[in-house]
Amino acid sequence: MPERKIRVLIAKPGLDGHDRGARVVARALRDAGMEVIYTGLRQTPPMIAEAALQEDVDVVGLSILSGAHMTLAPRVVELLHAQGMDDVLVLVGGIIPEPDIPLLHAAGVDQVFGPGAATGDIVAYIRAHLQARLGRAAYGEPP
């Protein structure tokens, strides 16, 4: 039986117009063997939740530089849960002030990665958490 691939949606909500960081992460995840659905700039939370549903992803990564993370990220989590996608891993990347991080966790965001985060850490985090959440069998033994 072929090994199950990890599917990740990378979205860029909000109005700021550059997606270099999101693209770097998308490529790193691809190079780690994941299937990355990249959706581009200026995505609204309903667009992101609907794309996550259609693509049946395991992970949703939000890249937010606009400072609107406290409204955008919880809204995406809420919409994902409303459509029964409670076990999707939600990650936020971007410039997030320290005091906001526990608030994002409380709103259902699984992890926050700052601008200095190594892409290798993001890959390792996704692998470890999906294995814990969905069981080893689903994703094969770790290398």
Place this chain on the structure above:
Amino acid sequence: MNDWLDLLGAGPDKPAGRRALARLITHIENDTAEGSSALAALYPYTGRAYRIGVTGAGGAGKSTLVTALTCALRARGQTVGIIAVDPTSPFSGGALLGDRVRMHKLAGDPGVFIRSMASRGARGGLARATADVALAMDAAGFDILIIETVGAGQSEVEIARTAHTAVVVEAPGMGDAVQALKAGLLEIADVLVVNKADRPGVRATVNALQTMFESMPHPPPGAPPVWFPPVIETVATKDDGIEALLDAIDAHCVYLNESNKRAEHERARVEADIMRRLRDGLLGAALDCIGAAGWEAAVAQVAARQTDPQTAAGALIAALGLGEAKAR
């Protein structure tokens, strides 16, 4: 096991129905037992959807064109399922699937469902997976299925061929037509699109393609009609030429129905599908029978020039006891 018929029954315009379809597609892609049994149960409910294949080089504007075409189909009240295939990286096994970037216009429309697929293994799994995903979307009730593939690999071209109407997309530029000819794309085209008609060099590309099709042999008087692929100019970013493209696809659909080609087409698809499963199944069963040791022994003998490949394969086949089967 889930009752997928029941789950899909919620309807593709309802979140529950869409979620069920999305999860079923994952099972199909991963070739799980659950996916296979669901497909068997759904099969009687398939056969309604019209399949349009869209293929061509990367960057020709396929995703933009698919979006414009989908908007036009939606305006006619038809629902659309889109399968967008991009290549898997041969180095990492991962893939970057970016077709949705061009499809924002379709967001929020419950009559549209978009699924991005990676081509995954080169060992022919793509044709099976896309055909089966199309069946799932068909059973879910979409009127039209559009399958976008990069017209490069053998299986991508094969997928476009299995569509009812194969649309091949070109963009102006020197040598495009020759390139498409080399890739075997023109052979499968039912409709040819020269997209980016706002760019210089359109006329030359259109003329080159038209000349090629005009040199196709014409049928003698009284013979059944033959389809000549029309060449349509579009500017997908401005929705220019989309109505003409839709008219050409409609005309091809009418031709298939009136010439009884649609039934032939379906028969050919079914034959190829059963044949592929038979081949895969037989080969798998044969290899299980032969076993790793038997295989190694045969390979070693041929490598050492103690026997030749045909004789070795013949001996393996004979040992299976299938009667008069011969090595080829």
